Every structure is written in structure tokens, then in C-alpha cells.
Amino acid sequence: MAASPQRPPVAVLLLVLLSCLTGGLSIPDPRLREALIRLEDSMQAGGKMELTDAEKRLDALLLKMKQEETARADFPPAMHFFKARDLIRASPIFSVLQKMPKGGALHVHDLSMVDVEWVVKNVTYRPHCYMCFTDNRSIRFIFSSQWPKPRPGCSPWALLEALRAKTKNATDLDNSIMNNLTLFTDQDPEVVYPSQDVVWDRFEQTFQALWGLVTYTPVFRDYFYRGLGQFYTDNVMYLEVRSLLPELYELDGSTHDKTFTLKSYQDVTEQFTANYPDFFGVRFISTVHRGVNMSVMTEVVEEAMKLQKDFPHIMAGFDMVGREENGRPLWYFREALSLPQERGINLPFFFHAGETDLEGTDVDQNLLDALLFNTSRIGHGFALLRHPVAKDLSRKSKVAVEVCPVSNQVMKLVKDLRNHPAAVLMLENHPLVISSDDPAAFGAVGLSYDFYEAFVGFGGIKSHLGSLKQLAMNSIRYSSLSPQHQEKALALWNTKWNKFVSEIAR
Structure with missing residues (x-):
């Protein structure tokens, strides 16, 4: 990524503006106005991205498409996804996004990957x-x-x-x-x-209905392979999957432990990458429902530490799932969550936090507590704008927010996606990645629908090809991959990106 030409610092421009105002000018200097506009544009996601000639042609094409899209009376991001899905499918922007190499999907749940x-x-x-x-x-x-x-x-x-x-x-x-x-x-x-x-x-009933189908061992393997295939077809090259690591069962009723489940995931992933060498792989985040008591939480953290030791290449870390407002807050489990650090064991956390529109409750403090426990990323982070300290800490600590637009709308956190808090985060180039959470539960597949809602909805007219490029690169930079593997993944992604740009721009 090449650096853009050096521009005046914000403070300098503001001083110049202040001098103009106090100087009694009737009309501000248009050069200053243009400089301020350029400065603001450069601050958004991808704003400092230097585009190639081919990328500029594609960017111009996308801008024209987006202008036509936003002029429609039935603007999809302003509609509930269930009503907008067919309109999105017919969108030329969506067609481009389906072809676009999106990097990784870092917030996906295992039992909602495959279309029903x-x-x-x-x-x-x-x-x-x-x-x-x-x-x-x-x-x-x-x-x-x-x-x-x-x-x-x-x-x-x-x-x-x-x-x-x-x-x-x-x-x-x-x-x-x-x-x-x-x-x-x-x-x-x-x-x-x-x-x-x-x-x-x-939502929770759908998972209970699926449970007996998907946890049958032969189905489990086929289901996961199919899920990888659907994301791969949608041009996603890497996944980080949150999993309860269910006990799989056989036809005679016998069951297997979580080690068997994780080994099954590993075997299917290896089979898939052998068949599709340009797929970079999968890592897993072990989860537990946040409604458990302290005793159970202590057991699952202990178990996660052991799995992390036994499967270091595919175990990314630990998280809690379930509705935040009905479960116990992170601080309640502080003793169990402190065990890895007390024992000198590296168990990264990837906490769901701020998936709520409540204010001033124990649940609402999960964002700050997640950062106190050194979470590697923040799942959803919908409430982040109401927590300026957490927002500043996450930016300075480079803790990315996993934004799931379709999920947040379907689960009734936001009605019009133009009003999603991530609209502000994108304009500030806050660390964030786009993901799809539970696509099958929402009648979606892969990652393209969420990229559409991000790019057209809360991205607005200002978001451009550089924004898309930045978001795709973020999904690798903020992944749990080691720095060496991130560089390999970025090199693979860059090859795919250049091919995509040349084909679409032509």
C-alpha cells in the first residue's frame, strides 16, 4: 500500500481556518475548504490508499453504480434484510462484491454456516x-x-x-x-x-432444532465441508469459526469428547485445503454459553487452555456466546477468565461485547471489561460509540471490531443500516472487519451480503474501492494468524485482488 502525498496536519488547517474566521473574511478561502474536504476523506477507511489505474477505473464504475443504487426508492440498506435480499441479489454492486476477494471471515458460528x-x-x-x-x-x-x-x-x-x-x-x-x-x-x-x-x-430455537442433525458425526463432517465450500465460492479464503465444540454422537448413541470434535474440524479443513490449495485455512475459537455458572466457566476455561496446548495451530482462543442481556456479564467471570494469565498460559480472548442497545447496565460495561481482559477483537461492538474510553482504547490498542451488519439489523439493534454505528467507525478508519455471524439463520450465505450492506449502507457514497480493499486487508491483519502467516495470506490475497481488479475493470 503506497502512501499518499503528505498533507497539512489537522492542527495547522484548523489554525488557518481560525485565522480566516477571526480575520473577518466574508467568504472563506475555497482552497481551505478543499483542503478540509480532502483531509476528512483521507481519514476514512482506505482514505490513504493509493489506487492503481485499473483500480481507479473500477472505483469510478462502483461510484456510478452506487449513485444509481442510492437514488432508488426501494433502497435495500434502509429495508429489513428479509425484504431487501432479492433486491440485493439483483444489484450490479452485489455481483461485483461476490467476485471480490474478501480475505477472511473472522466472526462466524459453526452451526449456522450452511444454507438450510x-x-x-x-x-x-x-x-x-x-x-x-x-x-x-x-x-x-x-x-x-x-x-x-x-x-x-x-x-x-x-x-x-x-x-x-x-x-x-x-x-x-x-x-x-x-x-x-x-x-x-x-x-x-x-x-x-x-x-x-x-x-x-x-433464534435460539433454530440452533436447538439443528443440534441433533449437525452433531451426528457423519453429518458434522459433511456439514462443515459444505460450509467451507460456500464461503470459498463467495471468495473468502480464510475463516475463524466460533464453536461450542459439541460432543458428536454415533448411530448407536455413543458420544465423543471435544478433542474428537476439534480433530474432526482439523481433518475436514485439511481435506478441503488439499482440494482447494488457494484456501488458506480455518482457526477455531472455543465458546461457551454466557448463561453458565462460575463452576462451569472455570471448567471450560481449563479445557480451552488444554485444547490450546494440544492444537496450537488451529485453536485461536476463547469466547462466550448467547444474548448478552440475558447472560452474565464478563466481570462476573473475572476469576475464571484470569486463570490463563495467572498460570502463564497464552489463551487469547475474542469476546462478544456491546451487542446491545442498553445503556448504563452491567451488560453495557462488557466493552470495557473485554478490553481489560486484553481481548484480541470485539465481537459486534454495536454500543462502542456510547463508550468513548473503550472506543479510544480499542483504536490505540488496535483491537478490531467485528461488524456484522445483517445480524445487527435482523436482531433488531438497528432498523436502517445507514444509521449503524459502524458508519462513524468507517469514517474514522477505526480498526474493524466485516463478517456475517450466522448467515444461514438469516437466509444469507458467505460474506457478500454483509459487505454490500457495509459498502452501500453505512459506507454511503464516500466509501470507495479503497475502503473495500482496506476492509479485506484488515480481515487478515486483525486475524489470529501469526505475523509470518499473515504475510503469506496477504500475498495470496493480493494476487487474487489484482486478478479481480483487472478482470472487472476490463
């Missing part, structure tokens, strides 16, 4: 798959060589193969199953999900 249509068509049609209906109108699954034991709060198990044979229209049954595995709806999402409580409850 693939799950229904390729998983629920396997033999020995049973389904039951819960009292709260959800569904559960299990693979078993024998008729499963009754499950509390669930109807008697039904063998799906037999159920489909009795059903007049298997497509209706498949669609019903799909509706239980995703939040996406063709109805008005504001009516279906009138509050954060409703959407979070449904």
Missing part, C-alpha cells in the same frame, strides 16, 4: 433420521439405529422416512422443516418479530 435448504435435502433424507415436535412449536432431530427414547416436552419420535411416505406433499413438509431452521420469513418480519425478545427466542 442443503441441510433439509442432504441431511434429513438420510436413513435413521427421527423428528419430534416440541411443546413450543419447534422441532428436534436425532439419528438412531433403534427407536429413540421419549424426549421431555416433545411428541413421540417419528421416522422421517416413514413420515414422508405418508405425507401427500413432501415439499410442504420440507418447507416446514426449513422454516424451523432459519429466521428468514416471506411474511412481514416486523410483524413476525415485533421485539428483540421474540427474535432472540426464535
Whole structure:
């Protein structure tokens, strides 16, 4: 990245402006105005990026596309994603972003990587798959060589193969199953999900519905391979996946420990990279639900330290998942979270923090506490603008915010993505990366939808090709990869980027 020509410092320009104002000029010097505009433009993400001639041609093309997009009455970032998805798919900008090498996806959850249509068509049609209906109108699954034991709060198990044979229209049954595995709806999402409580409850139900399908060992391997394939097809070359590391089970009901799960992840990743050598790999962030008690948290931190020692190349660190407002704050677990440092063990943290619109609560302090515990990145950080100290610390410490636009909108933190707090962060070139959180739960796939919302929505007209380039490079620079591996990944990404630019610009 070449440096741009040296420009006057902010303080100098402000002094000049002040002298003009006190000098009683009726019209400010237009050269000063232009200098201030250039200065402000240079401060945004990618603002100091020196573009090649080919990049400038592509940038001009994107600007024209964006101007046409923002003039539309049905502007997608101002609409709920469920209503905007088809409009985004038809957008020429989205077509370019799909082809763009996006670097890494650093905030992705393992059980929501794969589109649910693939799950229904390729998983629920396997033999020995049973389904039951819960009292709260959800569904559960299990693979078993024998008729499963009754499950509390669930109807008697039904063998799906037999159920489909009795059903007049298997497509209706498949669609019903799909509706239980995703939040996406063709109805008005504001009516279906009138509050954060409703959407979070449904969100957690989708994971419980998926659990019995995806944790069956043969499915687990196929599911993860498919997930890598979908991100790779979307031109993502590296992932950092947050995983509860579930106990996988076999057809006879026997289960495996977390070491087996992590080893399975490793084996599938190696198989995928052998088939696609330009895919850079995957690292994993072990997680636990933030609703556990102190005793359980201590156990899982101990377990994470052991996994970090046994799998140093693929274990990136530790995090907590689940709704912040319903779980315990980070400070509650301070004794357990201090164990790695007390024992001289390097267990990096990647805490979800600030995924809330609450103010002045214990939950709202998670941002400061995450930084106190030396988090490597901040997951979501939606509340960061309300915490100037945390914002300043994260910038100075180069702790990137993992921004997930579609997720924040669907989970009802922001209605119009032009008003997303990351709009300010991008204008300030705050350390941040774009990711997709739980794409399958939102009816999305890969990373392109989130890049669209970032580039067109809170990026506004000002964001340009340099912004996209900066965000893609950030995803490698702020990854958990070692400095040596970051350089290798950047070199691979740069080759892909130059090819992309030359093809699209031409």
C-alpha cells in the first residue's frame, strides 16, 4: 500500500481556518475548504490508499453504480434484510462484491454456516433420521439405529422416512422443516418479530432444532465441508469459526469428547485445503454459553487452555456466546477468565461485547471489561460509540471490531443500516472487519451480503474501492494468524485482488 502525498496536519488547517474566521473574511478561502474536504476523506477507511489505474477505473464504475443504487426508492440498506435480499441479489454492486476477494471471515458460528435448504435435502433424507415436535412449536432431530427414547416436552419420535411416505406433499413438509431452521420469513418480519425478545427466542430455537442433525458425526463432517465450500465460492479464503465444540454422537448413541470434535474440524479443513490449495485455512475459537455458572466457566476455561496446548495451530482462543442481556456479564467471570494469565498460559480472548442497545447496565460495561481482559477483537461492538474510553482504547490498542451488519439489523439493534454505528467507525478508519455471524439463520450465505450492506449502507457514497480493499486487508491483519502467516495470506490475497481488479475493470 503506497502512501499518499503528505498533507497539512489537522492542527495547522484548523489554525488557518481560525485565522480566516477571526480575520473577518466574508467568504472563506475555497482552497481551505478543499483542503478540509480532502483531509476528512483521507481519514476514512482506505482514505490513504493509493489506487492503481485499473483500480481507479473500477472505483469510478462502483461510484456510478452506487449513485444509481442510492437514488432508488426501494433502497435495500434502509429495508429489513428479509425484504431487501432479492433486491440485493439483483444489484450490479452485489455481483461485483461476490467476485471480490474478501480475505477472511473472522466472526462466524459453526452451526449456522450452511444454507438450510442443503441441510433439509442432504441431511434429513438420510436413513435413521427421527423428528419430534416440541411443546413450543419447534422441532428436534436425532439419528438412531433403534427407536429413540421419549424426549421431555416433545411428541413421540417419528421416522422421517416413514413420515414422508405418508405425507401427500413432501415439499410442504420440507418447507416446514426449513422454516424451523432459519429466521428468514416471506411474511412481514416486523410483524413476525415485533421485539428483540421474540427474535432472540426464535433464534435460539433454530440452533436447538439443528443440534441433533449437525452433531451426528457423519453429518458434522459433511456439514462443515459444505460450509467451507460456500464461503470459498463467495471468495473468502480464510475463516475463524466460533464453536461450542459439541460432543458428536454415533448411530448407536455413543458420544465423543471435544478433542474428537476439534480433530474432526482439523481433518475436514485439511481435506478441503488439499482440494482447494488457494484456501488458506480455518482457526477455531472455543465458546461457551454466557448463561453458565462460575463452576462451569472455570471448567471450560481449563479445557480451552488444554485444547490450546494440544492444537496450537488451529485453536485461536476463547469466547462466550448467547444474548448478552440475558447472560452474565464478563466481570462476573473475572476469576475464571484470569486463570490463563495467572498460570502463564497464552489463551487469547475474542469476546462478544456491546451487542446491545442498553445503556448504563452491567451488560453495557462488557466493552470495557473485554478490553481489560486484553481481548484480541470485539465481537459486534454495536454500543462502542456510547463508550468513548473503550472506543479510544480499542483504536490505540488496535483491537478490531467485528461488524456484522445483517445480524445487527435482523436482531433488531438497528432498523436502517445507514444509521449503524459502524458508519462513524468507517469514517474514522477505526480498526474493524466485516463478517456475517450466522448467515444461514438469516437466509444469507458467505460474506457478500454483509459487505454490500457495509459498502452501500453505512459506507454511503464516500466509501470507495479503497475502503473495500482496506476492509479485506484488515480481515487478515486483525486475524489470529501469526505475523509470518499473515504475510503469506496477504500475498495470496493480493494476487487474487489484482486478478479481480483487472478482470472487472476490463
